[in-house]
Amino acid sequence: MGIKRGFSFFVMFFLVVSQYAQTNEEIAGVYLRKSEESYNTLKVDKSLMYFEKALKLIDSARTAKTARLGSLIHYEKKNYKEAKRYAKKYFSLAKNKSSDKYIELLDLYVDMEEKIAKEEEEERIRIEAERKKMLELKRIDSLKTLWKKQKESLNFSFDTLYSFNKYGLALVKKDNKYGIIDDLGYVKVTPSEYENVKSFDGYFLFLDKKENPTKIFSYNSKTKEGYLLPEIESLSLLSTNYGKVMLPRGNSRIVFYPENSQQAIVFDLDQKKKVVISDIKELFKSLKKNDFIDRYKEDDLEIKIQGDWYRFGGHLGGNVYALFGEEDTVLQGYLLSNKQILKSTDYLYLGCAYKGKLEAEKNGEIYWIDNKGEEVSSPKDMVIGYGGETKVESVAPGVYQFYKLIKAKKYFINKDDKLETLKEFLRKNK
Numbered sequence: 001m002g003i004k005r006g007f008s009f010f011v012m013f014f015l016v017v018s019q020y021a022q023t024n025e026e027i028a029g030v031y032l033r034k035s036e037e038s039y040n041t042l043k044v045d046k047s048l049m050y051f052e053k054a055l056k057l058i059d060s061a062r063t064a065k066t067a068r069l070g071s072l073i074h075y076e077k078k079n080y081k082e083a084k085r086y087a088k089k090y091f092s093l094a095k096n097k098s099s100d101k102y103i104e105l106l107d108l109y110v111d112m113e114e115k116i117a118k119e120e121e122e123e124r125i126r127i128e129a130e131r132k133k134m135l136e137l138k139r140i141d142s143l144k145t146l147w148k149k150q151k152e153s154l155n156f157s158f159d160t161l162y163s164f165n166k167y168g169l170a171l172v173k174k175d176n177k178y179g180i181i182d183d184l185g186y187v188k189v190t191p192s193e194y195e196n197v198k199s200f201d202g203y204f205l206f207l208d209k210k211e212n213p214t215k216i217f218s219y220n221s222k223t224k225e226g227y228l229l230p231e232i233e234s235l236s237l238l239s240t241n242y243g244k245v246m247l248p249r250g251n252s253r254i255v256f257y258p259e260n261s262q263q264a265i266v267f268d269l270d271q272k273k274k275v276v277i278s279d280i281k282e283l284f285k286s287l288k289k290n291d292f293i294d295r296y297k298e299d300d301l302e303i304k305i306q307g308d309w310y311r312f313g314g315h316l317g318g319n320v321y322a323l324f325g326e327e328d329t330v331l332q333g334y335l336l337s338n339k340q341i342l343k344s345t346d347y348l349y350l351g352c353a354y355k356g357k358l359e360a361e362k363n364g365e366i367y368w369i370d371n372k373g374e375e376v377s378s379p380k381d382m383v384i385g386y387g388g389e390t391k392v393e394s395v396a397p398g399v400y401q402f403y404k405l406i407k408a409k410k411y412f413i414n415k416d417d418k419l420e421t422l423k424e425f426l427r428k429n430k
Contacts, residue, residue: 032054156172156400163386318356347367
């Protein structure tokens with residue numbers, strides 16, 4: 001009884017599967033017919049759609065006719081490798097090797113192989129071109145990296161780079177220290193020691209401290225030479241620092257007011273020495289004769305003006321004289337060319353006279369006066385205005401590069417080293 005039941009189930013399963021397979025064959029046949037009709041009416045895309053639907057139902061081209069149709073469709077779609085595969089299937093299934101259809105597809109097969117060979121050659125060429133392109137891109141990337149490193153090696157690192165003057169020199173500041181660089185990139189004064197700088201008319205004065213410096217380095221823009229000023233003790237015996245230092249002027253002179261001194265020291269930067277009045281007695285006689293002073297004590301360097309005694313503190317030029325307290329080192333004021341006294345409460349410090357103007361300081365601000373004490377316009381710094389070829393680029397905070405045109409081409413420069421632009425660098429290294 002059990003055997004009969006099992007046999008019956010097997011028979012039913014076989015019949016269902018057979019019926020399903022038969023149904024797939026029939027449906028696939030419809031799709032193949034529609035595919036052939038579409039192909040014959042030049043509707044190749046539609047023909048391919050029906051053909052692929054049929055193949056999903058029957059898995060593969062089982063007849064020569066189906067294989068031939070598949071080859072023709074894929075040939076028209078320029079799927080030559082697929083067309084060749086179906087053609088080979090057709091050749092294996094076709095029984096009449098001399099039929100027109102066989103010979104026609106055989107001719108087409110040769111064309112397929114030629115087209116496949118052409119495609120493969122084109123692909124080989126494309127791959128080779130892509131390979132060469134990648135190699136070229138890598139080469140260019142390497143050159144760009146090399147150029148970038150070379151360009152970075154030309155960098156200048158300063159917190160601040162000021163403008164070049166007419167002699168091609170610029171102040172630089174780094175870590176709150178000042179120095180000088182020229183327009184080729186040579187550092188003339190290293191920014192490592194001096195906390196303050198006074199610059200005017202082509203002279204730079206580098207001070208080791210912002211207030212009451214003990215060391216001053218002078219640098220001349222025109223001669224491009226520098227030196228340390230004498231120690232303050234050799235200029236003012238009882239002083240330990242230079243005190244207040246005024247701007248250098250075009251006559252190469254500066255004035256400073258040393259600590260613990262009754263003298264305004266006038267120093268000639270070109271002569272590298274203190275300016276000394278050759279005959280103080282004759283000067284005092286002349287001042288008295290011309291009614292600048294009432295009396296004088298030559299040995300004590302004291303002069304009486306309008307009933308008050310002062311310590312004579314030196315000649316700033318332009319008939320302007322510094323006046324100190326008779327018994328102390330307090331700066332009282334200045335005797336002017338118009339015989340008036342300019343009190344230190346009006347202007348505390350005066351620089352040397354040059355071309356009718358003196359620097360004057362009041363409450364930390366800079367003013368300019370004439371030798372009569374009247375305010376005047378600021379003099380023009382004689383070395384402002386750079387006419388050289390070097391240009392400056394700020395490439396990052398605290399990073400600068402110099403460049404100039406050489407034969408109409410841009411070059412980055414640092415001393416004797418130079419580098420062309422990236423475009424020119426790549427062109428030269430093709």
